[in-house]
Amino acid sequence: MKRTRVPLFSAFFMIYIFVSGGSFGIEEMVASSGPGLTLLLLLVLPIIWALPMALIASELGSALPDNGGFYVWTRRGLGQFWGFQAGWWWSLALLVDTSLYIVLSATYLQNQIGFSDEIYYAICWAVIAVCTIFNVLGIKIVAVGSSLFAILIISPILVLGVIGLANWQFNPFTPMTPPDTDLFGTDGALIVGLSIGMWFYSGYESMSTLAGEIEEPQRIIPRALMLALPFVALMYLLPTLASLAAFGHWERFSVDGTDGTVSFVDIGRALGGTALGHALLASVVLGNLALYLDYMASGARPLQRLAADGLLPKPLAFINQRFGTPVVALLLIAGVNAVLVIGPFQSLVIIDVLLMVASYALIFVAAVRLRVQEPGLVRPFRIPGSTYTLAILIVPPLCLIAFMMSITITDHSVSLWGLDRFNLLGLEIGWYGIAGLMALLSGPLLYPLLARNLRSAG
Numbered sequence: 001m002k003r004t005r006v007p008l009f010s011a012f013f014m015i016y017i018f019v020s021g022g023s024f025g026i027e028e029m030v031a032s033s034g035p036g037l038t039l040l041l042l043l044v045l046p047i048i049w050a051l052p053m054a055l056i057a058s059e060l061g062s063a064l065p066d067n068g069g070f071y072v073w074t075r076r077g078l079g080q081f082w083g084f085q086a087g088w089w090w091s092l093a094l095l096v097d098t099s100l101y102i103v104l105s106a107t108y109l110q111n112q113i114g115f116s117d118e119i120y121y122a123i124c125w126a127v128i129a130v131c132t133i134f135n136v137l138g139i140k141i142v143a144v145g146s147s148l149f150a151i152l153i154i155s156p157i158l159v160l161g162v163i164g165l166a167n168w169q170f171n172p173f174t175p176m177t178p179p180d181t182d183l184f185g186t187d188g189a190l191i192v193g194l195s196i197g198m199w200f201y202s203g204y205e206s207m208s209t210l211a212g213e214i215e216e217p218q219r220i221i222p223r224a225l226m227l228a229l230p231f232v233a234l235m236y237l238l239p240t241l242a243s244l245a246a247f248g249h250w251e252r253f254s255v256d257g258t259d260g261t262v263s264f265v266d267i268g269r270a271l272g273g274t275a276l277g278h279a280l281l282a283s284v285v286l287g288n289l290a291l292y293l294d295y296m297a298s299g300a301r302p303l304q305r306l307a308a309d310g311l312l313p314k315p316l317a318f319i320n321q322r323f324g325t326p327v328v329a330l331l332l333i334a335g336v337n338a339v340l341v342i343g344p345f346q347s348l349v350i351i352d353v354l355l356m357v358a359s360y361a362l363i364f365v366a367a368v369r370l371r372v373q374e375p376g377l378v379r380p381f382r383i384p385g386s387t388y389t390l391a392i393l394i395v396p397p398l399c400l401i402a403f404m405m406s407i408t409i410t411d412h413s414v415s416l417w418g419l420d421r422f423n424l425l426g427l428e429i430g431w432y433g434i435a436g437l438m439a440l441l442s443g444p445l446l447y448p449l450l451a452r453n454l455r456s457a458g
Contacts (some may be wrong), residue, residue: 004324005215010143012231013150017294019050019203020232021101022153022287023239025107025196027253027263030240035250036176039241041197046233048396050201053360054229057365057395058222061208063370064215068305069208070363075309077366077373081447084311085167086362087302093355094299098292098333099340102127105288106341112281124341129400131293132334135300138323139213142297150200155341156279157239160268164242164306167271172244178251191407192381198400200236202356204229206294209301222381222436239242243267302331307429311450354408354436357401365395409433 006014030038060073070090075083106123109115134141177189204225211217244250247267254261262270265284269277304326307316318328368376371387383390409429421428429437 003215004140004143004213006139006143006220008220008223008227010147011214011215011220012227013147014143014294015204015207015228016150016235017146017153017287017290017451018200018206018298020235020287021227021291022283023157023236024264024284024287025200025255026236026240026415027255028370029193029196030244030253031261032178032333033189034175034177035244036173036180037189037193039173039175039237039244041193042237042240045194045197045201046229049198049400050204050229052364052393052397053202054225055205056363057205057208058225058381059379059383060363060367060370061211061221062218063227063377063379065211065214065221066305067209067212067301069211069301070205070210071302073208073303073370074359074362074366075388076376077369078362080309080311080451082362082366084306084447084450085443086359086366087306087311088446089355089440090359091299091306092439092442093352093359094295095336096340097352098295098299099337101288101292101295102337102341105256105285105292108281108285110191121341122254124339126368127289127292128334128337128341130295132330134293134301135297135330136323136325136327138325139297142293146290146294149286149293153283153287153290154235155277156268156283157235157264159272159276160264161238161242162282163272163276164239164246164267167246170248172241193363194400195407197402198357199353201232202360205360206298209298212252212301218380223268230316239264246271296330296333299333300326303329303332311447351408351436351439353433354405354432355439357404358440361398361401364398369393408436 026038026042028297029041033041057070061069064076066071066072068087071087074086102124106120107126109123110120135143181189207221207224211221243253243264247262247270249262252260252262255263258278265277265280268280303312303316304319306312307314307329316326316329316332318326320327368387368391371390375387384394410427410433421430422434423429
């Protein structure tokens with residue numbers, strides 16, 4: 001496998017984009033959960049949710065620095081069956097997720113500039129084509145592009161933060177939650193805030209999938225992860241705190257910025273003028289484009305490794321010798337995205353949470369299992385403490401995962417044909433739960449067939 005030198009700052013910016021890609025979307029969290037609870041969650045989730053994953057990604061990434069990343073870890077720690085589930089669930093979620101980044105970018109532009117649907121789709125497909133070419137050319141192009149994107153994304157957010165803090169007028173922590181809102185209900189402030197917050201602080205494992213193409217990944221990736229963790233939290237907290245303190249009107253916050261609502265773009269325009277508003281709009285668009293560029297790179301590697309292990313069609317295992325990139329896997333992602341941007345598949349994005357956190361649970365368990373099974377495995381970066389310490393570390397995120405899966409499966413907010421729930425073994429499951437369980441079960445159902453083909457080939 002061809003390895004490319006990726007400087008620490010480039011790896012840092014790539015991780016920032018994998019996890020964040022900007023601070024936009026927190027507006028929905030503020031309006032739904034309240035300003036106080038939103039700020040509290042932005043402070044707490046990096047510790048109980050993001051930190052365990054960043055530490056485990058650093059330890060296992062340094063011990064097993066290979067393309068496929070978390071798939072390789074779970075396969076080694078839990079066996080081929082669970083390794084396949086982790087790779088399959090994560091890849092399935094990513095195929096829907098990446099198309100959404102393209103849709104969001106084009107929609108922002110269409111709302112601000114105004115153009116026909118034909119131009120809208122032409123822009124979507126042009127972005128997919130350009131990002132595919134960049135990815136085929138190699139990880140160095142992606143790293144350089146990510147660094148440039150990140151600088152352009154971060155700069156206006158910092159300006160918004162500074163201007164907002166300088167014009168502090170309101171208490172940003174009040175009210176803690178919206179009046180007359182149930183804190184713990186199925187659509188309560190805490191559940192909505194946790195759902196959005198966990199999503200914002202996910203992605204620390206993504207850089208691991210590129211480890212096989214990076215020089216000295218054992219040194220570069222853990223350092224970049226530890227630098228990115230507090231920086232991501234700061235870049236979420238700063239614009240939120242500053243906007244609430246200077247602008248107030250938390251109940252009007254929304255990513256749409258229409259019908260009397262305001263987004264960070266509108267708040268920036270109100271506090272810093274038209275130039276800052278335009279810069280923040282560019283940050284929104286570039287953030288989604290950067291997410292697409294990087295996740296296309298990250299998503300292709302597990303697909304390639306699954307194919308190389310005989311668990312997906314063999315052509316997906318092809319590596320271009322000149323650039324060292326999984327060309328067929330990249331083309332597959334591009335082709336699926338080109339179809340999904342037509343919609344209405346974007347409505348499936350909520351199922352991403354179920355698939356993604358299920359794969360995270362396997363990563364956490366695999367980390368502990370590898371400590372038990374292979375205590376002598378060389379870990380250039382090792383989480384301090386014993387195996388028991390590591391087991392305690394993963395308890396909070398596993399509890400959050402169980403909580404998120406339970407509320408997603410039992411969500412009754414969608415009604416079709418007059419039905420909003422089904423009784424399954426005494427548990428009332430909604431439509432999101434049905435779709436999510438089908439997506440989760442697709443892995444165990446496919447595995448026997450794929451494994452049989454693997455044995456036949458062997």
